Amino acid sequence: MIQAPLGVIAFRDNTHLFYLLYKKGKGLYNGVCVSQKPCEKNVLFPCTARKRLIFIMAVKPRLWTRGFILDTLVNFLIYIIYYMLVVIIASEAISSLNATVSEAGLAAGIFVLGTLAARLAAGRSVEIYGRKKMLYGGILFYLVTTCMYFAVDSLPLMYGVRFLNGIGYGIASTATSTIVSAMIPEERRGEGINYYALSMSLAAAIGPFLGMIMQQFFSFRIIIMFCVAVVLACLAAAFVMKVDEIRITEERRAQLKEISLSSFLEPKVMGIAIVGFFVALCYSSVLSFLATYASELHLMTAGTLFFVVYALSVTIIRPVAGVMFDKKGEDFVMYPTFLCLAVGLLLLSITTRSWEMLVAGVFVGLGYGTFMSNGQAICVKLVDEVRIGVAVSTYFVMLDLGLGVGPYILGAFKGPLGFSGIYSLVGVGSAACAFLYYGLYAWRRNLRQSHEAGSVEKA
Known part of the structure; x- marks a missing residue:
């Protein structure tokens, strides 16, 4: 003073x-x-x-800037299209292209392969070529490949379009995540990323519902026309969005262009990313098997409402979790997420009534929904600004990989264990992720901080 x-x-x-x-x-x-x-x-x-004029003054840096709001809106619209199409592509392939159930499943799932390929490349490209250029490029490619659905008249062509559409989605979503991560003030990083992540949660609730409703009343062609209009809205919002580009030296740019493993994956965030892989693998049991499980239990209404309850719980908890992340530290938020996810999945394993399934939805939302956004906040915290793009893409690559391979791995246990046994297995696995988090991240962080504190004392 x-x-x-x-x-x-x-x-x-x-x-x-x-x-x-x-x-x-x-x-x-x-x-x-x-x-x-x-x-x-x-x-x-x-x-x-x-x-005597001795006081503490705390001024919060602004979070809800025009750029933050526009970037969150663009991300919401990108995810809306993804969730709309993912629930109707399989049935469209069966009804219009005479695909088998497994072929239709591949048509829906091959999108993830394109997303993974895009995230690996986009992480470093977003810093080399500029964040806004990558956002423009990703949205334009997303627009072109969405228009390509109009020309689909065979199953191989559907596979190709889905793969390319996944690339556009991967580039655009990686760019929005990188832009917002750099835009949020450090003091409000957890809070900001949790608010931003609400765009994904709301899209996850609204997108499938909107897709299924539109499929009942409109043709696939009309649905694609609607999706094209939404992508055009994304493009318009991106053009008026102010993006702060990072300035890097030519030497650093040359390093980023070098082809090495660290060019695509950020080593500093691999610990939390590996934890994210196993958490996503456990959660994939919900995405893949819940509808069939609810049908077996004759709880179809509860199964339909499960994701609505999930989205509501995520919407309520994320702003609170973000503030706690900033004030109390990541451990205060992360350990309860593993416990909540475990409780939700174990409750699913013994569910016999509708209310039990809905309560499980609350706990799964508190668990996976909170983990996903705060894991991203940890990744951003661990790296310099120039590596934010690679760090964010590394984290989401591992999440997508867990969601992608989870159904295949867990599906092998359907015969001997049944769905109830699978949910018991992933419930225990979710709890075990707390120990994995401590070993791969928290313990190493504490060790590093102790070493740094010792170095300061010696100095």
Whole structure:
């Protein structure tokens, strides 16, 4: 704190300079920000003479900027299209292209392969060629490949279009995640990423519902026309979005262009990314088998409402979890996510009533929904700004991989264990992920911090 002439105190922190006008006795201190960065222009500080003008002033950097809102909106629309199409592609392949059930499943799932390929390449490309250019390129490619559905008249062509559409989705979604991760102030990173991740949760709830409703009343061609209009809205929003590009030296640019494993995968986040793989593998049991399991139990209504309850619980908990992440640290948030996911999956394994399945949906939402966004926040926290793109893509590659291979691995246990046994297995596996998190991330972080603290003391 800097002492100024009587009646005025100048206060400076890392980003703000305030002149505080005060009067003796009880009253209010009127703080006027004269820094150039946007913040609250006039702030009132209640104080008393006994405090002798000793107080703590905390000014939150802005989170809800125009760029943050537009990027979150673009991400929401990108995911809406993905979830709309993923629930109707299989039935469209069966009804229009005479595909078998397994062929239709491949038509739906091959999209993930394109997404994985795109994420691996886009992570470093987004920093080499620019974040906004990659966002434009990803959305344009997403637009072109969405239009290609109009020409699909055979199963091989459907496979090709789905793969290419997955590439467009992967590039665009990686770009939006990288942009927003760099845009959020460090002090509000957990909170910001959790709010941003709500766009995915809402899309996961609205997209499938919208897709199934439209399929009942409109042709596949009309649905694709709607999707094209949504992608055009994404493109329009991207053009007016302000994106802060990172400035990198030519030497650093040359390093990024070098082909090596670290060019595509960020070693610093592999620990939390591996944990994410196993958590996603456990959660894939819900995406892949819940509908069939609910049918076996004659709980189809509860099975339909499961994801609505899931989305509601995620929507409520994510803002709270984000604030706790920033205030209490990642461990305070992460360990309960493993416990909640385990409880939800174990409850599914013994479900016989509708209310039990819906309660399981709440716990699964609290578990997986909270883990996904806060795992991303950890990844951003671990790397320099120039590596955010690679770090985010590494994390989502492992999540997508877990969701992709999970059904094949867990499906092998259907015969000996049944669906109830599978949910018991993944419930125990989710709890075990807490130990994996400690071993691959928390323990190493604590060791590194102890070493750094020891080095400071010696200095």
